[in-house]
Amino acid sequence: MLKVLQGKEVTIYFVDGSNATKGVLETVSENFVKYRTDFEEFYIPISSICSISLDTKTRERAKVGFTQ
Secondary structure, eight states: OGGGGTTSEEEEEETTSOEEEEEEEEEEOSSEEEEEOSSOEEEEEGGGEEEEEEOOSOOOOOOOSOOO
């Protein structure tokens, strides 16, 4: 299932509630995934991952200011 996400920019959510964003899922094996950001390369055990999301559309920022 994770092999479909290989090579795409994803967000990984961990069991402890933290997450890793703006990285590419490079390699998937039975025990680990290789996740690369602009600054670091991670080898993450599958057992520590809660979920993985694929961002398909960029979010628009909220407009700040006052209207009349």
